[in-house]
Amino acid sequence: xxxxxxxxxxxxAVALLAAGGTGPAVARAPSVDxxxxxxxGKPVLDAVVTLTPLEGxxxxxxxxxxxxxxxxxxxxxAVLAVVVGTPVSFPNRDNIRHHVYSFSxxxxxxxxxxxxxxxxxxxxxxxxxxxxxxxxxxWMVAYIYVVTTPYFAKTGADGRVxxxxxxxxxxxxxxxxxxxxxxxxxxxxxAEDEDGRVTFSVTLRSEPRPVPRxxxxxxxxxxx
Amino acid sequence: MVVFVGLFAVVLTISLLVVAGxxxxxxxxxxxxxxxxxxxxxxxxxxxxxxxxxxxxxxxSGDYALKTAVATVEHETTRSVLENHRRRIGADxxxxxxxxxVITADTRPVDQHRATFALPExxxxxxxxxxxTWVVPLDGGLFRLTIVPVLAPxxxxxxxxxxxxxxxxxxxxxxxxxxxxSFLRRQGTGFAMQASTLQSAERADLERGLxxxxxxxxxxxxxxxxxxxxxxxAADVLxxxxxxxxxxxxxxxRLFWILAAVGGAGVLLSVLGAILVxxxxxxxxxxxxxxxxxxxxxxxxxxxxxxxxxxxGKLAATFNQMVAGLRDRERVRAALQRAERLKRFFxxxxxxxxxxxxxxxxxxxxxxxxxxxCDLRGFTAFAEAADPGEVMRxxxxxxAILGPLIARxxxxxxxxxxxxxxxxxxxxxPCPDPAxxxxxxxxxxxxxxxxxxxGWRHRGYxxxxxxxxxxxxxxxxxxxxxxxxxxxxxxxxxxLADRLCQEAGDGQILISGSVYAEVERLVEAVRxxxxxLRGFARxxxxxxxxxxxxxxxxPAASSVSTGDAGRAG
Numbered sequence: 001x002x003x004x005x006x007x008x009x010x011x012x013a014v015a016l017l018a019a020g021g022t023g024p025a026v027a028r029a030p031s032v033d034x035x036x037x038x039x040x041g042k043p044v045l046d047a048v049v050t051l052t053p054l055e056g057x058x059x060x061x062x063x064x065x066x067x068x069x070x071x072x073x074x075x076x077x078a079v080l081a082v083v084v085g086t087p088v089s090f091p092n093r094d095n096i097r098h099h100v101y102s103f104s105x106x107x108x109x110x111x112x113x114x115x116x117x118x119x120x121x122x123x124x125x126x127x128x129x130x131x132x133x134x135x136x137x138x139w140m141v142a143y144i145y146v147v148t149t150p151y152f153a154k155t156g157a158d159g160r161v162x163x164x165x166x167x168x169x170x171x172x173x174x175x176x177x178x179x180x181x182x183x184x185x186x187x188x189x190x191a192e193d194e195d196g197r198v199t200f201s202v203t204l205r206s207e208p209r210p211v212p213r214x215x216x217x218x219x220x221x222x223x224x
Numbered sequence: 225m226v227v228f229v230g231l232f233a234v235v236l237t238i239s240l241l242v243v244a245g246x247x248x249x250x251x252x253x254x255x256x257x258x259x260x261x262x263x264x265x266x267x268x269x270x271x272x273x274x275x276x277x278x279x280x281x282x283x284x285s286g287d288y289a290l291k292t293a294v295a296t297v298e299h300e301t302t303r304s305v306l307e308n309h310r311r312r313i314g315a316d317x318x319x320x321x322x323x324x325x326v327i328t329a330d331t332r333p334v335d336q337h338r339a340t341f342a343l344p345e346x347x348x349x350x351x352x353x354x355x356x357t358w359v360v361p362l363d364g365g366l367f368r369l370t371i372v373p374v375l376a377p378x379x380x381x382x383x384x385x386x387x388x389x390x391x392x393x394x395x396x397x398x399x400x401x402x403x404x405x406s407f408l409r410r411q412g413t414g415f416a417m418q419a420s421t422l423q424s425a426e427r428a429d430l431e432r433g434l435x436x437x438x439x440x441x442x443x444x445x446x447x448x449x450x451x452x453x454x455x456x457x458a459a460d461v462l463x464x465x466x467x468x469x470x471x472x473x474x475x476x477x478r479l480f481w482i483l484a485a486v487g488g489a490g491v492l493l494s495v496l497g498a499i500l501v502x503x504x505x506x507x508x509x510x511x512x513x514x515x516x517x518x519x520x521x522x523x524x525x526x527x528x529x530x531x532x533x534x535x536x537g538k539l540a541a542t543f544n545q546m547v548a549g550l551r552d553r554e555r556v557r558a559a560l561q562r563a564e565r566l567k568r569f570f571x572x573x574x575x576x577x578x579x580x581x582x583x584x585x586x587x588x589x590x591x592x593x594x595x596x597x598c599d600l601r602g603f604t605a606f607a608e609a610a611d612p613g614e615v616m617r618x619x620x621x622x623x624a625i626l627g628p629l630i631a632r633x634x635x636x637x638x639x640x641x642x643x644x645x646x647x648x649x650x651x652x653x654p655c656p657d658p659a660x661x662x663x664x665x666x667x668x669x670x671x672x673x674x675x676x677x678x679g680w681r682h683r684g685y686x687x688x689x690x691x692x693x694x695x696x697x698x699x700x701x702x703x704x705x706x707x708x709x710x711x712x713x714x715x716x717x718x719x720l721a722d723r724l725c726q727e728a729g730d731g732q733i734l735i736s737g738s739v740y741a742e743v744e745r746l747v748e749a750v751r752x753x754x755x756x757l758r759g760f761a762r763x764x765x766x767x768x769x770x771x772x773x774x775x776x777x778x779p780a781a782s783s784v785s786t787g788d789a790g791r792a793g
Binding site: 101102103108131132133134135138140141178 | 286288291292294295375376377378380
C-alpha cells in the first residue's frame with residue numbers, strides 16, 4: 001500500500017483544486033461514494049471508478065509519478081490507475097531479473113531483463129488499460145489503467161471507494177476492471193452540498209485457467 | 225476290445241467338441257475384451273498424443289517473439305513466425321485467430337487471412353477445458369486441432385495447431401495396437417472413410433458394413449469376417465478398430481488342434497494298449513484254454529508257456545503243475561493197470577517191479593529155481609465124460625484154490641495147461657527158502673484139492689491130484705514173439721519136476737533129492753529110492769512128502785534187485 005500515498009496525494013490535489021477558493025460562502029465540493037459488486041453480489045477489489053465531467057472544458061491533469069514494483073516475483077500493485085502522461089517507474093525489488101512488457105494498444109513497451117530500477121520511467125501517454133507481463137514469469141500480471149480525468153479511485157477489498165471533492169455537475173461514471181466483461185458506464189449528476197452515491201454491479205470473467213496466474217510453489221502469500 | 229476303443233474314441237470326440245465349443249465362446253469373449261482393451265488403449269494413446277500436442281502448442285504460444293509478432297499485427301511477419309513455429313512442433317497447420325474469431329494468420333497454402341474461423345464454438349470451449357483438443361473435419365480432411373490462447377499476459381489471440389489424421393497416422397496407431405485403424409467422418413446419413421490402414425477395396429467394405437461393425441462387432445472385409453469396435457472420438461467422427469477373426473482366433477485354433485492331437489494320440493495309445501492287453505491277457509488265456517482242451521482230450525503232455533510274472537503267469541504255472549500232477553497220476557494209473565495184468569503171471573511184488581517199468585528182470589538169465597508141477601489124475605477121462613459146464617466148474621474151483629496159494633507163497637506161475645500148472649520160486653524175485661515154499665505150497669494145495677476132489681468123487685468122478693518138485697539151475701526169461709510173451713524157465717529142472725509129477729499118484733508130492741536136502745528137517749518124507757524117469761539117463765533120487773513137521777512163519781521174499789542177478793551168474 002505504499003503507492004497509495006501518491007494516489008491519495010493526487011486525490012488531495014484534485015480535492016483542493018475542486019474546492020477552489022475555500023470559504024464558508026463557497027459551496028463545498030461533494031464527494032461520491034462508489035460501490036462495485038460482481039454478478040454474484042460479492043464486492044470487487046481493484047476496480048477503478050472514474051468520473052468524467054460531461055460539461056465544461058477538459059479537466060486539467062497534473063501527472064505525478066507512479067511506480068509498479070516487482071516484489072517476490074509479483075507486480076505490486078496488481079492494478080494501478082494513472083492519468084495520461086504519468087511516468088511510471090518499474091523498480092525491481094527482487095534479486096533476480098525481470099522482463100516487463102506490454103503489447104496493449106495503450107502502451108507497448110518492453111524492459112528486457114533488468115535488475116534494480118531502470119533509469120527512465122515509462123510514460124503512459126494514451127488512455128486505456130495496459131496489461132503488464134513478465135516474459136520469464138508467466139504468472140506475473142498487473143494492469144495500469146490510464147485515465148483522462150482527475151476523478152478516479154480504486155476499490156478496496158470491500159468493493160467501496162470514495163471520490164472526494166468532485167464539483168457538482170453531470171458526469172459519466174465508469175468502472176474498469178481487468179476481468180470486466182463489457183462496459184460499466186452510467187451518467188451521474190452531482191448537486192451542490194450533496195454527496196453522490198453510485199453503485200455498479202458488474203460482470204466479471206472467471207480467471208482464465210490454462211496458464212497459472214500465480215507462481216505455483218512460493219506465491220501463496222502474495223495475494224492481492 | 226474294439227467296442228471299448230470305439231467307445232473311448234466317441235467319448236473323446238464328444239468331449240473334444242464340447243471343449244472346442246467352450247473354447248470358441250471363451251475365445252469370442254476374450255477377443256471382444258481384448259478389442260475393448262485395445263480400443264481403450266488406443267483412445268488413451270490418442271489422448272496422450274493430444275496432451276503432447278497441447279503442451280507443445282502452449283510452449284509455442286508462450287514464445288515472446290510470437291507475441292511480439294502478433295502484437296505488431298504485421299501480417300507477413302506473423303505468418304512467417306507461424307510457419308517457423310509449425311515446423312518446431314511438426315504440426316500440419318498453424319493459425320492465429322483473433323479474440324473475436326477472425327483468422328489473422330495461417331500457414332495453409334491458401335492463406336485464409338481475414339476469414340472467419342470455421343469452428344468458433346471451439347474458441348469458447350477452449351476457455352472452459354483443460355484439454356483443448358478436438359478431432360475435427362477441416363478442409364475436407366480430418367485434423368486433430370489444439371487451440372490455446374496467446375497470453376501477453378492477457379489473451380491477445382488464439383493459436384490453433386492442426387495435425388492431419390491421415391493414413392500415416394493410422395499406420396502409426398496400428399503399430400501401437402496391432403489392429404487395423406480407420407477414421408470415418410459423417411457424411412449425410414452415412415460415414416465416409418477419411419484415413420485408414422486398410423486397402424481401398426477393404427475401405428469400401430468397411431463403409432458398407434459399418435452398421436454391423438457398430439452393432440454386432442463383426443464386419444466382413446473382402447469376404448473374411450473381422451472383429452471390429454467403433455468408438456466415437458468426435459461428434460461426427462468414428463474410429464473403427466478391427467482385426468481378422470481368423471487371426472484373433474489363431475491361438476484358440478492352435479489350442480484346439482493341440483487338444484485334437486492329444487486326443488488322437490490318446491485313441492492311438494488306447495488301441496496300442498488294447499492290443500498289448502490282448503497280447504498279455506487274451507493270448508495266455510487262449511493258450512490255457514487250448515491246453516485245457518488237450519488235457520481234456522487225454523493229452524497230459526500239454527503245457528502252456530509261462531512268460532509273465534502276473535496273475536496269468538501264476539495261473540499258467542499252476543495249470544502246468546496241475547497237468548504234471550495229472551500226468552503223474554495217469555502214469556501211476558497206467559502202471560497199476562499194467563501191474564494188475566502182470567499179477568496174473570507174477571507175484572504182486574514182481575508185478576509191481578515190472579509195472580514200475582523195470583523190465584531188466586525179464587532179460588534171460590540163469591538161476592537156481594525150485595519148480596513145482598501139479599495136475600489132476602483122471603482129468604482127461606473126466607473131461608471127455610463130463611458135461612463141459614462141469615469141466616469148467618471143476619477147473620474154476622481148482623484154480624480158485626491154487627491161485628491164492630501161489631500168490632501167498634510168492635511163486636511165479638509159469639503156465640496153465642488145463643488141469644496142470646507150473647510154478648517156480650526164487651525168480652524173478654529171489655527168496656531165501658524156495659524149496660520150503662514149494663513144498664508148503666504143494667502140501668496146502670494137496671489138502672485143499674483133496675477136499676475139492678472128495679466132493680466130485682461122491683458124484684462118481686474118479687479124480688486125483690499129484691505134485692512134483694525139483695530144484696536146479698534153469699534159464700529164465702522172456703520168450704515168445706512180439707504180441708505174445710511168456711516168462712519161462714527152461715532147463716532139466718523143469719523136466720524133472722514134470723516127470724516127478726507124472727510119477728506121483730493121487731495125493732502124492734514127489735520131490736527130488738536136492739529139494740529134500742533143503743527141507744529135510746521140516747518135512748516127513750518117504751524115500752522112494754532112485755526112479756528111472758523118461759528123458760533122464762540116470763535114475764533120480766526121489767522122496768514122497770507125507771507131512772510138514774512144523775510151520776515156521778513164512779519169511780517174506782526179498783525184493784528184486786540187479787544185485788541178485790549176479791548170484792544167478
